[in-house]
Amino acid sequence: MERIVRKYRGKGFKLTPQRIAILKFLEGNTNHPTAEDIYTEIKKKYPTVSFATVYNTVQALRDRGELLEITIDPERKHFDPNPSAHHHIMCTGCGKIGDVFFDYSMSLGLPEEVTREFAVTGNHIDFYGICTSCREKTS
Amino acid sequence: MERIVRKYRGKGFKLTPQRIAILKFLEGNTNHPTAEDIYTEIKKKYPTVSFATVYNTVQALRDRGELLEITIDPERKHFDPNPSAHHHIMCTGCGKIGDVFFDYSMSLGLPEEVTREFAVTGNHIDFYGICTSCREKTS
DNA sequence: TACTATAATAGAATTATTCCAAGATAGTAA
DNA sequence: TTACTATCTTGGAATAATTCTATTATAGTA
Incomplete structure (x- = not known):
């Protein structure tokens, strides 16, 4: 089974x-x-x-x-079967998306003018970069 | 003029x-x-x-x-005429989007397994929350 | 003032996603 | 094991967001 x-x-x-x-x-x-x-x-x-x-x-x-x-890719949605809180990084060359497992929640304090208006419930960080194989191609 | x-x-x-x-x-x-x-x-x-x-x-x-x-709203793109590096927060009730002007770059160090594969060029944080008027409606 | 490169337009095309109605079937209760 | 029913699958149509194309118009320049 x-x-x-x-x-x-x-x-x-x-x-x-x-x-x-x-x-x-x-x-x-x-x-x-x-x-x-x-x-x-x-x-x-x-x-x-x-x-x-x-x-x-x-x-x-x-x-x-x-x-x-x-939503990191403006062109289309991608899906991630790992529902645990984590973040993503996308290669601006080829569009490949990688995971970023690191808890930044302690570092993401918000300015008072934001917390005055919003009760914050979550966050997600999109990182952008160039992946190894894209760097090799252009060098 | x-x-x-x-x-x-x-x-x-x-x-x-x-x-x-x-x-x-x-x-x-x-x-x-x-x-x-x-x-x-x-x-x-x-x-x-x-x-x-x-x-x-x-x-x-x-x-x-x-x-x-x-790209914070999975439904459609929004545009922001302020091109300075900043972040956004969206109300999960009504979809309203607010700006978050705070520089978190010092706090966003990446794990070594990520920097090994990506040369990082930027980041953007999406915050989620409930805005004041949506909180009033449901309480 | 006249020329030309670029923008505006309508509408078709494309792409991503959702909806719908009809037929099929997994899970359940007997 | 059988039969029932709620739920799923399917194709295709519908919708929505965005891009493309060919034509016409015009802003900026010479």
Whole structure:
């Protein structure tokens, strides 16, 4: 019995073959795939899968707090199956996204004029940079 | 002679009435408008203005480093005519976006496994919270 | 004043995402 | 094991944001 089936069975989350394939693809995936990346991958095994299924599934996972929607790339959304609080860095050359596991919360005090207006609930840091392979290409 | 005309004339930036209207609308605007917000406003005075003109103009401004594209709202892009390095906070109730003028760069050291792969060039922090008026509504 | 490079326009095209109705099926209760 | 039903999957249409294109207009300049 697979880990994924064990994790989701009987929790109000219907496990269909397509969903299992999506869950397997996402599990431990640190590539921050887009909806299209997921769709393309699942289509290999389930050629009739639709974007609706991909979006439905990531939405269900997001609602369960098991997946994050990432906005660092202005072009499209990326998804991160690691829901623990962390941050991201994107290569401005090739668009690759990496994780930044570091808790900055102690360092992010806000100016009084902001806390006067907002009750702060969270934060997320986008870092930008150039990755190793992009630096090699241009040097 | 208007300030805007003085600022842009003779700098390879063609000043048309529509552009002047957009520039005036953006100047000092801290509401982080969307393309549609800009379009709707300019349409009042220039009813034939098109979205293409709005997008062309904000792109030209972005390329000149005079405007930032903001990704804090997963639904759509917002624009910020203040290009100085600062951060943003969005109300998760009503979507209102506020500015956070504080330089956190000294606090944002990155783990070695990240700097090994990326030459970091910038950062931007998205804060989330609930604004005053949304708190009043739900209490 | 006239010329030319650039902008504005309408509308089509593209892309990302959501919605919908019909058929299929996983999970459950008997 | 069977049968039921709530939920999922699907294709395609719909929506929304953004970009592109060809044509016309015009700001800036010479």
